[in-house]
Amino acid sequence: MTHDHDVVLSPTPAQTRAALHPPAGRTGCDLVLETLAGLGATTVFGLPGRHAPGVLDALRRSGLRCFGLRAEDNAGYAADAYGRITGEAAPLLLPAGPGALMSLAALQEARAASAPVLAIGSQAAAAGPGGGRPGHPHGLAGQAASFRGVVKSVHTARTQSQIPSAIAEAWKSALTAPHGPVWVEIPADVLGAGTPLPVVTGVDATPEELVPRVELTAVAADLLTRAERPVVVAGGGVVRADAARKLRQLAERLDAPVVTTSGGKGAFPWTHPLSLQSWLEDPHTTDFLEDADVLLVVGSGLGGLSSGHRAFRPRGRIVQIEADLGTLESGHPALGIHADARLALQALLETTGERTDPTAPERVRALLDRVHGRLAAQQLTLEQDVLAAVRRALPAAAPSFWDMTALTHWAWSAFDAKAGAMHSAQGAGGPGYAFPAALGAAAADPTRPVLAVSGDDGALRSLAELATARQYGLDVTWLIVDGGGHGVPRAHLTDADGRPTATELPGPDYAALAESFGVPGVRSSPGTLEADLAGALATPGPSVVVLPAALRTFAPDHLA
Numbered sequence: 001m002t003h004d005h006d007v008v009l010s011p012t013p014a015q016t017r018a019a020l021h022p023p024a025g026r027t028g029c030d031l032v033l034e035t036l037a038g039l040g041a042t043t044v045f046g047l048p049g050r051h052a053p054g055v056l057d058a059l060r061r062s063g064l065r066c067f068g069l070r071a072e073d074n075a076g077y078a079a080d081a082y083g084r085i086t087g088e089a090a091p092l093l094l095p096a097g098p099g100a101l102m103s104l105a106a107l108q109e110a111r112a113a114s115a116p117v118l119a120i121g122s123q124a125a126a127a128g129p130g131g132g133r134p135g136h137p138h139g140l141a142g143q144a145a146s147f148r149g150v151v152k153s154v155h156t157a158r159t160q161s162q163i164p165s166a167i168a169e170a171w172k173s174a175l176t177a178p179h180g181p182v183w184v185e186i187p188a189d190v191l192g193a194g195t196p197l198p199v200v201t202g203v204d205a206t207p208e209e210l211v212p213r214v215e216l217t218a219v220a221a222d223l224l225t226r227a228e229r230p231v232v233v234a235g236g237g238v239v240r241a242d243a244a245r246k247l248r249q250l251a252e253r254l255d256a257p258v259v260t261t262s263g264g265k266g267a268f269p270w271t272h273p274l275s276l277q278s279w280l281e282d283p284h285t286t287d288f289l290e291d292a293d294v295l296l297v298v299g300s301g302l303g304g305l306s307s308g309h310r311a312f313r314p315r316g317r318i319v320q321i322e323a324d325l326g327t328l329e330s331g332h333p334a335l336g337i338h339a340d341a342r343l344a345l346q347a348l349l350e351t352t353g354e355r356t357d358p359t360a361p362e363r364v365r366a367l368l369d370r371v372h373g374r375l376a377a378q379q380l381t382l383e384q385d386v387l388a389a390v391r392r393a394l395p396a397a398a399p400s401f402w403d404m405t406a407l408t409h410w411a412w413s414a415f416d417a418k419a420g421a422m423h424s425a426q427g428a429g430g431p432g433y434a435f436p437a438a439l440g441a442a443a444a445d446p447t448r449p450v451l452a453v454s455g456d457d458g459a460l461r462s463l464a465e466l467a468t469a470r471q472y473g474l475d476v477t478w479l480i481v482d483g484g485g486h487g488v489p490r491a492h493l494t495d496a497d498g499r500p501t502a503t504e505l506p507g508p509d510y511a512a513l514a515e516s517f518g519v520p521g522v523r524s525s526p527g528t529l530e531a532d533l534a535g536a537l538a539t540p541g542p543s544v545v546v547l548p549a550a551l552r553t554f555a556p557d558h559l560a
Contacts, residue, residue: 046093076106078440112427237299432461
């Protein structure tokens, strides 16, 4: 019996002819790329390698754009940013063994930031490690085990017929909330062998929606409606779910102040009367949050950075909406709602009553006045002037990517992302993220300039990608704050006992080095930084702006 909802599985005559007479010369690599194209991918990142020599030929046949970077971890960071900007799963092609392991730091960052990355790595031939023949070049027995604790899911294709289904399952996993990186592993001989299989078409891997349980949102709505001092903490999950408008509607209905985490910048308007901005590393903000009788945490695990790395002891009820089941209630007991932020906020909008609190904007202003007064007493005008110059120079819609630097510590709290987005490596905390990630963002959207901000350690790890930026003409301006060392650890050690150890990093002339790659480089100063950055951002293509400055973080900082 045929029903209206039955899926039509019969091929058309054209599809039948194409299936019976596939193009000659295809390999397992073609099956990989055909599957990616069928899923909607347009761009891949990665490095060529002897593990699967046919991948370059297959790329040429596929029509997919390929951005080849100089190191596997940098390729992973670029894919991470591409996934953040587009919301699509970013394919990352990796070699076997050492090359695959080089990507682990980038995949850890993608997991922490819920960035959808589809990493596809080869393994030694099926007869190699794990298959019986030791000593294969690049072979690593149990390679997939190295990824299990890092990525969302691991998938393996041991034959060519398994390739489309394995990649489709991985794609679905990467794009099901919470987004994240996944690992697909295919033996080199399976990739390199010719294939009699037809061209892959019609791949479907629609991600599942993470819907909140109605009984939980009903309780949450009642708590928020009856609250006397509700406060909202908005994290990166709000941004990833494209739920900023719904969050604003709910906050205005409740007259509830909103603070955004460093990853949640853009989830709530910076200058809104209810905006507490992002001063989570401030003791006054901590006191304000602890005093809330209902604290609504949306799209945040409420981890170390989100609670100021201090003993955060909220006295009221916590309602936590989080897509990552592993972090739900991991820090504090709460009414935990495992759901996508957009769907949960919509449910609250449909069930929460109106409440009015004319004192809320006044309390927000008073808190921000105390925060700014504390900063003024520390006489850190250089740092604030530098950050303000960056903000004025950067177009409102342009995204920015930040390494772990003293300036980034300031930006987490004091930077208004405006219509763009601020991304930093606060998830895994590895240096060297900013510049290759910015390259991935420029590949995702070439209509806007992109800013990368690094200190010495991040810059030294990423210099090889100046060649990538030049090769593809990517519109990225790289601000390197040259403080001559690991600035934040040096400041902590100096403050502790006056004797910093192993924190000095004498480096090259970054501007001259950029010029040697064919990338314009300029040596700036605090007084000329705004003009230098604005000029570089307005000029198409890559550029480097170097600011010699040893910046400090505000106190008490996140380790106080």
